[in-house]
Every structure is written in C-alpha cells, then in structure tokens.
Amino acid sequence: MNQVSLLLPDDYKQEVQDFLEKQFNISDFSENTEFVITDIANVVEGRVHVTPKTFVISDLSDEENVKLIHQYKIHHLIGKNPEIYLNEIVDNLKKLTTQQIWGVKHYFGEDLQERNISFSDSFNIHEKITEELSHFQFDGYFSSPTDYLRLMANELLSNSLYKGPNKKRLEKGLDTQDRKSPVFLKGAELVQATLGANEKGVALSVQDSFGELTHDLLIQNLVRSFIEKTPLDKKDGAGLGLYLTYLHSNQLIVNLKRNYRTEVICIIDKNKRFLKYKNRIRSFHFFEEVISEKTHD
C-alpha cells in the first residue's frame, strides 16, 4: 500500500484518516512522503511545499482557490464543504498512485451507464449532445443538470475541435480558423465525448488527440476569466469556456499527455438541491502522464 501523510487541522484529520487507512498507509506529515494531504493554510503559511502529488483541502472561494492553484502550482484541490468529499480524495489518490488516469470509470466504477460520441467535424455538436443526453434519467437531481451538461459539452467540444488544428495552422504560418467556420479533423484526430452516470453523479468527458491543455495554460485562462469576467476578442474562441465549465462543475479533472492526448472531465454530484450544487466549493484535479511514468487506461 502507498504511504500517504496527513497534515490537517484536528477538527477533520481523524475523519480523513479513518476513511483513507482502509486503502492507504497513513502517517503523520513528513516532507519525504510522496503523497501528502494537507489544507490550504499549511500551503500559504509555508509548512508544506506543494508538488503534483500534494492534495490540498480548501474552504476558500472558487476565485481565491484558482489564484492559489496558480501561485502554488497546485494539481489537486479539494473543496472543503460542510461534508468532506472523502470518496473524491480516494478516487483521485488511487488514480495518482496507480497511474491509471484516463476515463470516467475511476470515479463511477464499471457499473455506470455510459454513452460515447465521436466527432470528426464541428457540425451539429449541440444536436448530437442533446440527443445523447435524452438517454439519461435525472430523477434524483435538481431540475436542470442537462442545461449545464449541454453547455459544458458545447464549450469543451468547441475547444477540442478548434484549438488543436489552429495550433497546427499557426505552426504552418496560416491564419487561425474562427468558430463560425466549420472544422474537419484529419484521420485519427477524433474528439470523443463520453457521458456517464450512476447513483453517485453524472460525468462528461471530452478527449482529444492534441494534448495542448497544460496546467499553466489552463490556470492562466481561469485566473484571467475570474478577474476580468469578460470575453476576449479573438477569432479562436472567447476565452471563457473553461471558466464557465469550472463554475458549472462540482469537480473539474484534466488528464494530459502532452502533444498526444487531453481529457477534461466534469462531474456533477447527484443531488436534488440546486443550492447545494451551486454552493459546493469546486474541486480541481490535474494529472499528467509523463514519458517515464507510463499510465494505463
């Protein structure tokens, strides 16, 4: 079992420890431990040096959290809400320790209802997503998760379909294509959307084969959006899609293999109260597959 050390306030340290020690070796904090769970105060006050394997629990606002994610290069931020999302910590810690990062099954297990759609062009994104969403029942939810899933799918699919090809066009000295013009992907450059749901929640995953969304790029975009709250006047999108996606998710997860593959996963917890959905301090997880650490599906 992997060693995980905790540096948490006494008021919830025991709860986290009791839950995690079924699956991990838990110890008191040591700088030498690979996997660390701490809270935001320990990061800000310099007691913990953040690495991509540090989980930081925070009760600050989403905007403050995004700024701190940027400042301290945090890869795993757990929103601290009235309940601590212990399953969320376990799911993401398992991904990190096993290096199996791709797909939504790590969050929902194998028993989820899942539908996949592949896109090789930008036609009818909205209609295709709406059709796929119609196969799901959202009885145990607040009344409009489909509105948010449709919006997030629209933003993420547009980003995936345009950003990768546009980068290639720029490298060839060509002008970028704006979002009004259709885009056609070549050969194996498919973009895939997955919708998955079970009794825990619903997930949307959008994967592309470009691998452009680095931690820096993503967080700089979010920080700008949170501060300015205005669209950018550029051909290649309005620069607000990730921000809107972040604010409409309960967890935003990004998996990256640079220049090869990106996956953005948005999770909405199953919950009847809109207030709880919107009030939840959002969580953020960023996983990167590096060449020396091969990961598996």
Added chain:
Amino acid sequence: MKRLTINKKLTDGVLNVQLIGSIDEDADLSEILETKASHINFDFNQVELINSCGIREWIKFLDQLSCESIQYENCPQIIIEQINMVHGFIRPGSRLKSFYAPYYCEECDQERKSHIMSSDVKNKKAPKVNCPDCGNEMEFDALEASYFNFLGK
C-alpha cells in the same frame, strides 16, 4: 448551422424581439440593428443556451445598438447565471423585468423554476413563492446575494 430564431413585432414604438434557440458563435443579430425603434424588449423565454462565444456576440451587438432603452424579460435560470458570471451582458441603464429562479418544495421534494418579477426582489431577498402543487411556501434554492447580483448591474 443557425440555431437562433428571431421573431420581431413593433407595437407602439416598442420593438418586441422573441429569441428562440441558442445564442452561440453563429447567432446573427444584425437584423435587429436595422430597427428605428427607440425601445427594445427582448424575450428570452425560449433561449435554451448561450455559450461563451454567444456572450461575446451579444456584447458586441449591444455596443452597436443605438436605441434609447432595452428591457429583458423571462430570462431562464441558466441565462441569469451567465449574466452573473460575465460582465457586459446587460448594458448599463437597461432593465431586466422578469426571470426564472429555483425554488424548492420540501413537501413535494421537488425543485421548481418560478417566474419572478425583478420589482418583487427587495434588497436582494427572494420573494415568497408557494408550491403550485401543494400550496406550501417554497424555499429559495440559490444564494440570494449571488443569484440576484445582476440586479445591481
């Protein structure tokens, strides 16, 4: 593909514009710019989505609009949220007359979208609304300060 339908009707000098569908990068709002009406009323009741590019197109459109006053009505919840998240969707001086907001009925264990008049929201406090099924008073199901943020814009 065009996903936004625009229906216009001029009544007593007011151009009533009904928007139906999605406001996105393909939304063509230019036909509204041709109006000579000094007052425009936008009905958002049948707008199902506005994405980030749609917000930008809308803000650009407002910049070009030369009428005296603008009113928004029947704004769905997701539009209210986008208005609260992004600056510029409502031009200073324009009025948001009515919108939808989430309420929760504990008795029925159901969330409802209630149609609210902005004039009924005092000091960013949600007006009382009764459940259309059981008649019990429902609980406002969002953070009032955040949800009604647009009223101060």
